[in-house]
Amino acid sequence: MNDQDKQDKHKARQQKIKEKVDARIAAAKDDKGLLLVITGNGKGKSTAGFGVVTRSVGHGLKAAVCQFIKGTWDCGERNLLEQHGVPFYVMKTGFTWETQNKETDMAAAEIVWQEAKKLLNDESINTVLLDELTYMLKYNYLDIDDVLETIANRPEGQHVVVTGRAAHRRLIEIADTVSEVQSIKHAFEAGIKVQKGIDW
Amino acid sequence: MNDQDKQDKHKARQQKIKEKVDARIAAAKDDKGLLLVITGNGKGKSTAGFGVVTRSVGHGLKAAVCQFIKGTWDCGERNLLEQHGVPFYVMKTGFTWETQNKETDMAAAEIVWQEAKKLLNDESINTVLLDELTYMLKYNYLDIDDVLETIANRPEGQHVVVTGRAAHRRLIEIADTVSEVQSIKHAFEAGIKVQKGIDW
Numbered sequence: 464m465n466d467q468d469k470q471d472k473h474k475a476r477q478q479k480i481k482e483k484v485d486a487r488i489a490a491a492k493d494d495k496g497l498l499l500v501i502t503g504n505g506k507g508k509s510t511a512g513f514g515v516v517t518r519s520v521g522h523g524l525k526a527a528v529c530q531f532i533k534g535t536w537d538c539g540e541r542n543l544l545e546q547h548g549v550p551f552y553v554m555k556t557g558f559t560w561e562t563q564n565k566e567t568d569m570a571a572a573e574i575v576w577q578e579a580k581k582l583l584n585d586e587s588i589n590t591v592l593l594d595e596l597t598y599m600l601k602y603n604y605l606d607i608d609d610v611l612e613t614i615a616n617r618p619e620g621q622h623v624v625v626t627g628r629a630a631h632r633r634l635i636e637i638a639d640t641v642s643e644v645q646s647i648k649h650a651f652e653a654g655i656k657v658q659k660g661i662d663w
Numbered sequence: 664m665n666d667q668d669k670q671d672k673h674k675a676r677q678q679k680i681k682e683k684v685d686a687r688i689a690a691a692k693d694d695k696g697l698l699l700v701i702t703g704n705g706k707g708k709s710t711a712g713f714g715v716v717t718r719s720v721g722h723g724l725k726a727a728v729c730q731f732i733k734g735t736w737d738c739g740e741r742n743l744l745e746q747h748g749v750p751f752y753v754m755k756t757g758f759t760w761e762t763q764n765k766e767t768d769m770a771a772a773e774i775v776w777q778e779a780k781k782l783l784n785d786e787s788i789n790t791v792l793l794d795e796l797t798y799m800l801k802y803n804y805l806d807i808d809d810v811l812e813t814i815a816n817r818p819e820g821q822h823v824v825v826t827g828r829a830a831h832r833r834l835i836e837i838a839d840t841v842s843e844v845q846s847i848k849h850a851f852e853a854g855i856k857v858q859k860g861i862d863w
Contacts (some may be wrong), residue, residue: 518740660730
């Protein structure tokens, strides 16, 4: 398939996804699951995502977390949220650009994505956090059509939060709310090392 | 005191606060409490602040929350975090620009600020969230010199997170990390009402 064909195909699929999203909005009387995208280069994207999960769980809602890219280190949010029955599905390879093995990385991404798909088909789950998913789309580790269609076809009332830099424009297009976190300044620049409880 | 005198006085006090902050950074070998400011017009500022608290508590650290401006409605984060021993000090008057009674509002702000000061002098507290504090400075509900000096003189390893729109430049100046959350789009604009678990 040449580039033009590819583009046409994506455009047609995006159109279908958009129609599905618009139908969801039209059908919603009051309550409607939102797609919230938190992107940009600044600090606080994942943290905001976990804040939404905390909020949901605090309301007695069921939430689940899929972490793309994250390594296997100790995760404060996980320690706490797992106590409240929040399942975590975490990509095991750490920062993918460190490993430089695209095949292994894609396989690792796919495993987490398959878990995400189950959650995005499970109407008992109120809130799904897809932490750092944006990179999987940016580097074509996951099929964007599959990801967007799955999100668009999720259960009516389910909220989805996607975090990570450089969110794909097609994802932004179907999102209800998009925030961009910009870095005004960052402690690293002043030579301060990452701090437990703040940075991880 | 005329405006020029006021400005000079603030400048002198800001200089002293900056010196204190610089001394903190210089003294820090490895670990150092950070001042993180999350500002801007987009969605996710408070949520990120609560994410930091969740993270801290998940690491077994002690955290506390002061909410300026917030009303008395059901708060998902509070429901969950209080179960983990996180104390909440909440301003009782709701959104202050609704009440339009500056005197009452200032008194309400002051009560929460006095609790905040105790936390900012207590080295057993690792992380303090000052949610929506920026507005208190913007509208001069609290004395900015008092606020900045208290933050600058807090215990060595204590993290402070301040959230809210339009953070004062003097606060930004002494912060370690500042993120600005910008709104790219927002569900409200599409006529979708606020959603439990996402918006509150």
